[in-house]
Amino acid sequence: MADLEMKLLGLWCSPFSRRVELALCLKGISYDYIEEDIQNKSPELLKYNPVHKKVPVLVRDGKPIAESLVILEYIDDMWDDKPAILPQEPYERAMARFWARFIDEKCLPSIWKAFWGPKKEQDEAEKEACENLKALENELKGKKFFGGSSIGYLDIVANFIAYWLDAIQKTAGKTILTKESFPLLSQWKVDFVACKVVKENLPPWERLVAYYQIRIEAAKASNDDGKIQIY
Amino acid sequence: MADLEMKLLGLWCSPFSRRVELALCLKGISYDYIEEDIQNKSPELLKYNPVHKKVPVLVRDGKPIAESLVILEYIDDMWDDKPAILPQEPYERAMARFWARFIDEKCLPSIWKAFWGPKKEQDEAEKEACENLKALENELKGKKFFGGSSIGYLDIVANFIAYWLDAIQKTAGKTILTKESFPLLSQWKVDFVACKVVKENLPPWERLVAYYQIRIEAAKASNDDGKIQIY
Known part of the structure; x- marks a missing residue:
């Protein structure tokens, strides 16, 4: 799975964006980080998150996931062979x-x-x-x-x-x-x-x-x- | 697990409450239903959901779960031997x-x-x-x-x-x-x-x-x- 393109559209000062970075690090997953300018949103951000137009957005193999809590669950579901983020019970x-x-x-x-x-x-x-x-x-x-x-x-x-x-x-x-x-x-x-x-x-x-x-x-x-x- | 007490604090006209009833029915899980009077909240509702004081609350063996989306995930996690509610991929x-x-x-x-x-x-x-x-x-x-x-x-x-x-x-x-x-x-x-x-x-x-x-x-x-x- 490591060969699929993984990128994170984030903002350095956003706690929501940092949640996703932390989860990816905890799982040991590598990704490309793209810093967004929130005053001047990129066409990529608007394309990948047309509903909320906000960071963070995780894009895997061209498929975007937005909303930090949703992304955290996705990371845990996707890489369930790595140490779990959510409790198991x-x-x-x-x-x-x-x-x-x-x-x-x-x-x-x-x-x-x-x-x-x-x-x-x-x-x-x-x-x-x-x-x-x-x-x-x-x-x-x-x-x-x-x-x-x-x-x-x-x-x-x-x-x-x-x-x-x-x-x-x-x-x-x-x-x-x-x-x-x-x-x-x-x-x-x-x-x-x-x-x-x-x-x-x-x-x-x-x-x-x-x-x-x-x-x-x-x-x-x-x-x-x-x-x-x-x- | 069927011997554990299961009750749902709900409201007949609440779409949120009905979500949980529907999920329980889809899974074939039996439960006791307790109708709440939202104008005059029961001590049980206030005890089990002190944060939001809202229905629905699912109580299993004395342990409460509030918020309909959280309850739906719980039902799917708890009874994962029954037909899944969430997609698996x-x-x-x-x-x-x-x-x-x-x-x-x-x-x-x-x-x-x-x-x-x-x-x-x-x-x-x-x-x-x-x-x-x-x-x-x-x-x-x-x-x-x-x-x-x-x-x-x-x-x-x-x-x-x-x-x-x-x-x-x-x-x-x-x-x-x-x-x-x-x-x-x-x-x-x-x-x-x-x-x-x-x-x-x-x-x-x-x-x-x-x-x-x-x-x-x-x-x-x-x-x-x-x-x-x-x-």
């Missing part, structure tokens, strides 16, 4: 999928809004974000990683909380995830980022902070509150 | 998952908004809903069902479009899915609803139309435009 698989959706549909939007939503909605969003993080904290009880003793699907999906959130907190000068309030998540962050394969698949710290800083300034200048997107 | 699986998310995240919200969103946003939403339905129509080219020659995961997920949409169109006196504009989807609707197992798992037509009628009247009376939810 059906109930555990269901729980991993449930919490992955929770992260994308509840947790990330609430965090985003707490930092960069309309000013008058930020306090309420912060409360909600903390409740959501508390629910994730509970999932770590008695475990080093969400996946157990080693990283798995849910750890990959939670990558934003382990790394990007710190960059946003630093840029915004506001902290919602503290060691005191979230001891398990805080320890998980350290353990996750310390994994060699994770470390090699994160955007450079200084560049990420600078990137958010520029976007905040641009949003302020255009008075475009609440329009900063997670890519 | 990895790329086809990925496509089924991609379009299932598309239905829930793009298609249903746009249809809903076209009918029951704020008045001034309805035209734009209808345009969007038609584009989304056109994308689904394309997926049916050369196939009787989304699943191929027999119904599968994506057919189950699209149940709303096959049946509930007609009830809404009748209630609202407005039609967006016509035979002329969507010949393949229109034929698929007929074929899907004609399946014995599907027919047995749909809410009674007259009751569903009456139910939507009451909700529309209540929304009008309270001037609560755009607050009607899909359960």
Whole structure:
């Protein structure tokens, strides 16, 4: 299968794109990486993901797959002879999928809004974000990683909380995830980022902070509150 | 495994709840059904789905699973000795998952908004809903069902479009899915609803139309435009 063309359309600062890179690395699958310019989307991106027009898109032998959670499942299904990403036991698989959706549909939007939503909605969003993080904290009880003793699907999906959130907190000068309030998540962050394969698949710290800083300034200048997107 | 307690917390008029019932029937799995009162949620629903507080919830041996798409995957993983719901080939699986998310995240919200969103946003939403339905129509080219020659995961997920949409169109006196504009989807609707197992798992037509009628009247009376939810 190694002879089939494999390419990933991604964005260096996108946690969704980095999820896929991490999964491919964990499986030991080689691929060509194509950096997209999200302000000026390539004809290839529009062709391969006409519905959402977003990264990441994995293209294997000319056939595209979009949406990071869908791609992660595909990678696990396709290379099932390599170490599994999702848990094998059906109930555990269901729980991993449930919490992955929770992260994308509840947790990330609430965090985003707490930092960069309309000013008058930020306090309420912060409360909600903390409740959501508390629910994730509970999932770590008695475990080093969400996946157990080693990283798995849910750890990959939670990558934003382990790394990007710190960059946003630093840029915004506001902290919602503290060691005191979230001891398990805080320890998980350290353990996750310390994994060699994770470390090699994160955007450079200084560049990420600078990137958010520029976007905040641009949003302020255009008075475009609440329009900063997670890519 | 048949001796383990299995119950489904559902709502008769919910397409999401009916997805799970249909999947359980397709697999031939018996279960106890518990009808929820969504205006007055049971302590059991709040206990088993504290995050979303929504039906459907499948509870097996005391362990709950929420979110219809997660439950469908669980049913297919758990009873993998019974006819499969998801395609077996990895790329086809990925496509089924991609379009299932598309239905829930793009298609249903746009249809809903076209009918029951704020008045001034309805035209734009209808345009969007038609584009989304056109994308689904394309997926049916050369196939009787989304699943191929027999119904599968994506057919189950699209149940709303096959049946509930007609009830809404009748209630609202407005039609967006016509035979002329969507010949393949229109034929698929007929074929899907004609399946014995599907027919047995749909809410009674007259009751569903009456139910939507009451909700529309209540929304009008309270001037609560755009607050009607899909359960």
